[in-house]
Amino acid sequence: MPPEMPEAQRIELRAKLGLNDDIATQYLRYGEALLRGDFGQSFFSKRPVVELFMERVPNTLLLTVPAFVLSVAIGLCGGLWAALRHNSLFDRSLTTATVVMQAIPNFVVGIATILIFSLSLRLLPSGGMGTWKHFILPVITLALATCANTAHLVRTCMLEVLAQDYMRYARSKGLSPAVVVLKHGLRNAILPVLTIMGLQFGGLVAGAVVTESVFAWPGAGRLVIDAVMKRDFALLQFGILVFSAAIIFANLLVDVAYGLLDPRIRER
Amino acid sequence: MSIDIRVSEPIVGETEDKLVLAPPRRGRPPAARIISLSILFLMILLALAAPAITPHDISEQSLLSRLQPPVFAGGTDDHPLGTDHLGRDVFSRLLFATRTTLFIAFAGVFIGVVAGTLGGLISGTLGGWADQCLSAVVDAQAAVPTTLVALTAVALAGTHPLVLVLIIGFSDYYRYARIVRGQVVALQGRSFIEAARCSGASPWRIAMRHVLPNTFSPVVVLASLSFAEIVVLESSLSFLGVGVQPPNVSLGSLLGEARNYLISTPWLAIFPCVVIVMITVAAATIGDWLRASLDPRSRT
Numbered sequence: 001m002p003p004e005m006p007e008a009q010r011i012e013l014r015a016k017l018g019l020n021d022d023i024a025t026q027y028l029r030y031g032e033a034l035l036r037g038d039f040g041q042s043f044f045s046k047r048p049v050v051e052l053f054m055e056r057v058p059n060t061l062l063l064t065v066p067a068f069v070l071s072v073a074i075g076l077c078g079g080l081w082a083a084l085r086h087n088s089l090f091d092r093s094l095t096t097a098t099v100v101m102q103a104i105p106n107f108v109v110g111i112a113t114i115l116i117f118s119l120s121l122r123l124l125p126s127g128g129m130g131t132w133k134h135f136i137l138p139v140i141t142l143a144l145a146t147c148a149n150t151a152h153l154v155r156t157c158m159l160e161v162l163a164q165d166y167m168r169y170a171r172s173k174g175l176s177p178a179v180v181v182l183k184h185g186l187r188n189a190i191l192p193v194l195t196i197m198g199l200q201f202g203g204l205v206a207g208a209v210v211t212e213s214v215f216a217w218p219g220a221g222r223l224v225i226d227a228v229m230k231r232d233f234a235l236l237q238f239g240i241l242v243f244s245a246a247i248i249f250a251n252l253l254v255d256v257a258y259g260l261l262d263p264r265i266r267e268r
Numbered sequence: 269m270s271i272d273i274r275v276s277e278p279i280v281g282e283t284e285d286k287l288v289l290a291p292p293r294r295g296r297p298p299a300a301r302i303i304s305l306s307i308l309f310l311m312i313l314l315a316l317a318a319p320a321i322t323p324h325d326i327s328e329q330s331l332l333s334r335l336q337p338p339v340f341a342g343g344t345d346d347h348p349l350g351t352d353h354l355g356r357d358v359f360s361r362l363l364f365a366t367r368t369t370l371f372i373a374f375a376g377v378f379i380g381v382v383a384g385t386l387g388g389l390i391s392g393t394l395g396g397w398a399d400q401c402l403s404a405v406v407d408a409q410a411a412v413p414t415t416l417v418a419l420t421a422v423a424l425a426g427t428h429p430l431v432l433v434l435i436i437g438f439s440d441y442y443r444y445a446r447i448v449r450g451q452v453v454a455l456q457g458r459s460f461i462e463a464a465r466c467s468g469a470s471p472w473r474i475a476m477r478h479v480l481p482n483t484f485s486p487v488v489v490l491a492s493l494s495f496a497e498i499v500v501l502e503s504s505l506s507f508l509g510v511g512v513q514p515p516n517v518s519l520g521s522l523l524g525e526a527r528n529y530l531i532s533t534p535w536l537a538i539f540p541c542v543v544i545v546m547i548t549v550a551a552a553t554i555g556d557w558l559r560a561s562l563d564p565r566s567r568t
Contacts, residue, residue, distance in 0.1 A: 103552035105500040107507050108541045111523065115534055126530065163336055207416035210504050214527070228423040228510050236423050251411075 030237075039227035040234035053220060057242075057253075059129065060203050060219035064208050067142035071204075072197065074147040076186075079154025084181065086159060094151055101148035101244060106207045110141040110214035127216035137216045138164065146200045154197050159191035164188075173216040202247045301557050302548035308375055309528070311547055315367040321349075322360035327515045330355035335533050340372070343440055352536055353529055361517050362539055369517040372433055376498045377491050379437025384444025385480075385487060388446060391445065392452025392513045393475045405440040412502060414439040421512045432511060436502055451483045492555035496548040503544055519544045 017055035031041060041048045082091040117137060124135050126139060161167065170184045171177075210223035224239040226232070259266045303408030314321075323346070332353040336347055349358040391402040421435040422568030452475070455461055464474050477524065507527075512518040519540045526536035 017406060033428045047494055099552050100549050102495045103548035104545055105503055105507075105548070107504060107520075107523065111530070113536050114378075114530060115537070119531065119534060148519065153353065200414040202411070206413035209415060209419070211509065213508055222420065225508050225510070228419050228508075231423060233423070236420065240416060240420055244412055247413070 056220040069149040071143040075150025078151035083158035098152040201250035304553040307550040318363040324357035376436040384441035387445040388448025392449040496551040
């Protein structure tokens with residue numbers, strides 16, 4: 001409420017929004033509305049928060065899903081290669097890259113890519129949404145944050161598995177190296193990686209909030225930031241609710257994938 | 269963004285002999301450590317000396333000399349790194365931003381370590397329902413990304429500097445709590461704890477005198493690793509405009525301001541980027557080194 005607002009209007013607005021009741025009553029009212037499927041409306045645009053959110057969520061998914069796929073692809077390939085060429089130059093640079101990549105904030109990567117690819121080389125647009133070119137920088141920025149971590153974990157788990165007796169047995173049976181590495185090796189090494197991927201999904205959501213801001217991407221993350229800036233609580237609450245639900249769902253998927261990949265877990 | 273933390277088994281008693289005999293790990297060349305240590309040392313020194321060595325006040329505006337380039341790009345000696353969109357001296361602002369960022373990071377890590385260690389110690393020592401309650405809180409916070417928790421907290425509590433430090437400090441206390449609690453539980457069966465108990469030491473004396481010192485090395489490793497993450501968290505929040513508020517500056521808020529002038533004056537963004545990356549990479553390198561030398565499991 002602007003300070004210059006007339007007192008009468010101020011009182012009227014407070015009463016209309018139910019801000020005169022104590023916190024507990026307001027909270028109960030919110031909880032009750034949630035159960036009815038009513039998530040409230042934005043203080044500012046006066047539109048239902050669900051509607052505002054659903055407009056933006058597809059844009060965020062367009063960003064996070066390719067980034068997740070790219071990150072997993074780079075992580076798996078890089079980690080496998082490093083484990084198979086243990087102590088090679090690639091292996092050692094991967095370990096260094098993991099430490100460095102985890103330390104560099106998302107928005108620094110974003111700004112650096114804008115400076116290089118948009119400003120110096122003039123190849124790609126620096127922000128907004130439109131053609132396929134607009135996707136490249138944000139997706140890469142988002143993927144880079146998590147792929148080094150995945151690669152490092154794949155490498156560690158794979159190294160452990162490669163030293164097992166059943167791997168030597170599979171090789172001595174005369175199986176092709178690809179079958180040995182992928183079917184006997186990777187399938188055993190992948191479980192801890194899956195757990196981290198579930199956790200990384202949370203990091204990806206948080207990263208999307210920042211990345212969307214850097215690239216002026218009209219996604220749900222920016223909606224949440226705007227809500228924080230304007231103290232638009234109904235919108236913010238719903239945003240946190242949606243993000244948390246997404247993270248819980250991702251972890252549930254991981255648990256299901258566990259069962260699919262490991263027959264020992266299915267048995268139980 | 270999270271760092272994979274594998275924390276050691278307790279380094280006590282019989283494992284200690286093995287530690288000494290274990291062959292030194294082939295790690296990154298020591299040059300990286302020396303450089304990282306000197307960078308951090310230099311940054312801390314510059315941050316401490318900021319009020320004494322800055323040529324201009326950080327809020328001193330001069331619209332006539334706005335967006336001047338740095339010295340090496342044809343600027344004047346008066347503003348070694350140029351000026352921003354309001355004609356404020358970039359060099360001075362950069363030093364004060366480093367000061368703010370480092371202060372928040374140190375304070376945040378300190379709060380996290382103290383709160384987490386105490387929480388873990390209480391949880392592990394008391395056991396029973398108190399343990400379950402504390403563990404539930406810790407697990408709940410661990411499930412949600414810290415950036416989101418911090419965003420919500422900022423919206424509720426505002427952006428007062430003290431509030432910001434507390435929010436950032438409490439954003440990752442749960443990690444320390446988990447480790448310390450794990451250590452406490454793991455140590456319960458050890459003979460020196462038994463011996464202390466038999467000689468009549470109270471549970472709190474055991475916790476403070478015998479258990480706590482044995483949790484130091486994993487906590488130190490974790491603290492050094494999360495220092496970089498705290499810097500990232502603070503600068504992310506400030507970059508988004510919900511962290512450090514003007515007239516104060518942090519590295520993130522400098523970058524946030526510079527984002528609008530990327531096309532015309534890219535150096536405004538490059539300087540804070542470079543400083544952030546130098547701090548975080550140096551801190552992460554040292555953290556990784558500490559982990560390698562204190563964690564017996566990563567030696568093989």
